Amino acid sequence: MSGRLGLLTLAVAAGLVAVAPVLLSTRHTAQLAVVAAYTVATLGISLLLRQTGRSSLGQGAFMALGGYTTAILASSHGVRELWTIPAAGGVAAAAGAIVGLVTMRLEPISAGVVTFGAAVAAPAVALRFAGLTGGQRGLVLAARPFEARHAYALAWVVAGVLFVAAWAFSRSRSARALRALRDSPRDAAASGLGRASHAALAFGLSGAYGGIAGSLLVIELGRAEPGQFPLRLSLVLLAGAAVGGLGSIWGALPAALLVRYADQLAGSFPHARSGQVGPGTFLLGAGVVVAVLAGSAAAALGRRSRRQRAGDRAEALGQAPSGE
């Protein structure tokens, strides 16, 4: 997106977010606060997808890590919620960096499998170590819960800062190096780019976003339970990132809105009962399939038109087009 249009979009979105709690009921405000957490989580997935071409099927696991970090620090050690956010990001970043280092040498598909496994295993781990996590009942934050409006403001301020950070990162030298590694790993490694450090960086960053998202979610809901971080959460967030422009960071907010409101959107489908997750999940999944198919069709068209343009240029110069 061009600079001026992007800035305008951002300003409009920020304005809407700022006036929303004045116009909406407490319940809807709370729902929109969840959208902020999802936006942060989706940004993490998008950064990884765009810069490295790896899909994370396990963002829910990083969210669980961050969420439980916040819950444990706040409920057992009396740390203020606000200060647990960086801690949650740090813990998840470290875990992400380890995943990056470990899966770096594997094929991209194996990284997907490992993150999928983490997403399935995370709620079971939370259930198992009940001494730390409270098991099925979970952990309740301090006796004085965050007021809904404060949680809303906190979540959106954090989401805004992290969006700008993601935008800045995607234009940085490191991101360029990551894209070079993604597109031609051998050439990039030959010109001296360190694969290990960059893999750790990309996965660490993505994990940090997940951890902070989980932390925000726990602060908003006032508690952490295993059921908040099911496999489905990881999958629908990835689906949202795919539908919102195949990993474009500009798509993170629409993606989060879609993930949060897919069930409501699909509520008018035939035979859809209220509170039923089926139609919304179907909508998201079908959206991903369409987005991927349209994306590959567009890529194929783009290749052809580039080739045509090259041919046109060559003809204009009075030469035969090289290649085909």
Add this chain to the structure above:
Amino acid sequence: MSGAGAHVAAGLAAGAIDALLAVAIVLVRRASGVVNFAQAALATLSAFGCATLVAHGWRFWPAFAVTVALSFGGGLVLAGALVAPVRRGPVYGWTLLTVGLLLAVNGLDNWIWGPRTRPFAGPFSAHTIRLAGGAVSRRDLGTVVVAGAALVVVAVVGRSKAGLGLRAAAADPGAAHELGLGVGRLGALAWALAAALGAVAGVLAATAHGLDPTLLRSTLLSALAGAFLGGIDSPAGAALGGSTVGVGLELLATYVHGVGSSLRPVAAFAVLLAAILLRPSGLRGRWGRP
């Protein structure tokens, strides 16, 4: 000792279902280079199809045969409609596509049949018979026999000319194409076989545990662990790996204090990690590959 026999039999039954899914994953992975995360969801859809036929008064075995045949056809359609267009794209397109398919199919199950677990009476009763000095349930035994028969059918196809073509197309698609093999059509055959195997796994799992949209969700993880343990490029290795993981997890949950059934996914994840990291091409994978 009879308790141990029953646990081994239960483990073998779970392992047989893992093995079917693991082989399905390996077939698709060899043909298209992609792990189909929707494999378990498609299998669950097949199980719902079979249960619907039975609910409409069909006898079990005809319903089962029709389900497997329809799933085979569905695999062909999927390969044609979805797989061909993204074949040349990047891997993440593939992964996203199968995740989208997983969500779409799972959503469809929930939408049509609802989330509650429904009983699905299979052809085998839960009564035990005495076998090799232990009590074994007929259902576990039947599950192992049916799964084994399905794997034998796939092995026979693998030995046929089409199977040879599949292996050739997997080893070197370019050369196979030059030799006049229809690489795309062979890929579609792999997807169809995988869908049929998944249907068998889905129906068997549903007759053992009852049927709901989350039926095979954690089975997918143990099947992946089995596939990577046995060799992500080797169907025979995957069958072996899948059954090993099934039996191992059952015995672990029974005999190791503090593991229990709730830690099953964690144990499966640990096996998966160990297999991927220590031996990325699996125990039966080709040696000396980067």
